[in-house]
Amino acid sequence: MTWFLALLRLTLTSPRAGLRAVLSRDLPPGTGLMGLALIAVLSSLALHAMGGLSPAPEVAVAPSGPEEALYETLLGTPFTTALVQFVLFIVMAVLALVIGRWRGGTGTADQAFLAMAWLEAAMFTVQIALLLLMAVLLLLVPPLFVLVGSLSGPVLVGMFFWYLASFIAELHGFRSVPRVLLAVILTLILASFLLSPILVALIGPEALHV
Template identity: 35%
Template sequence: MDLSLSTLLSLARFTMQNPREGARMVMRANLPMVARWVALALMAVASAILAHLAFALMPLEVRQAMAGAMASPLTSALMQGGLMLGAVFVIHWVGRWRGGAGRFEDALILMVWLQFILLILQVLQIVTQVIFPIASVLVGYASVGIFLWLLSNFVAELHGFRSVLMTFFGVLLTLLAIGFILALVLIPFLGPVA
């Protein structure tokens, strides 16, 4: 598979137009497992760099309020990598539990590919943040919608599910369940709310 930037951007555009076929093409590339892990690490680092760049462009009061969360690019990269890896396991396990046939290594490369497309949107958001700040909020909302749409298609293709709509509802329910569990786990550590 040609991994030049122009080829990857063309494939990203094609994936936006036809997500399931794009996912098939990425899985058919049959990259070695080591390359998939390296790609995951690269996406985590690139995402952290872009997040810190976007953070540096925010107004001072916003930066002061979020200073703790954005203390170090290394911490951000580790957190991003951990979230991506956690998502790979959830996509693989929940899909298999629901009767899917997806392989872990394909879930891994599809998560990397999804993150690559999200990085393109992140760059677009940073550019609009500089040129027309209000539009960057709209790009952010659009990115969330695109993320859910692509994720649903990728999960459906990975596991051989026919209905993207039913997969979408499954993705939403899974996200809600994870959010609920995390809230239960974190509430004791947050202390009383003022």
């Protein structure tokens, strides 16, 4: 347990060094996939718990029609959320592997899955810490609870993308994390364009217009 906490602390303060230490351990093949499955379940439970604690906006428009049915199918329960997250983790690991190797990287499939599993483990720890902080603030300092709840989303997203870029850079031996981050963002934009016809088919074109 001590080595786990030490690796986790190193990862949160120096993502590349943390992943380097994880990859240097002699772990059996398939460890990354098992880790992804476990983290998908735990992260799903944490996300639903955080959803229950997050302050509700003053004006909210509930989803209705086909998009509501799609939301309930994909994210309505911790089980379906975990399943969706596991599939997304696999897709991200494969994209990080394939695109990285295409650009001259040296990472392997086992390393890519292990890197994604460790990334999600680090983010899960941050989610749990934030969840505990919000619970304390809700009881002791409600105004700060609202502030932290409003800022937690953007902070978690920013941390995730920076850690993801750092892990991909370490996985493939790339030097520049900012360049990898730019490539990640461009890939995400391209994927959104490619997936938009699927979204139109699933929920209808009117749901994509705000």
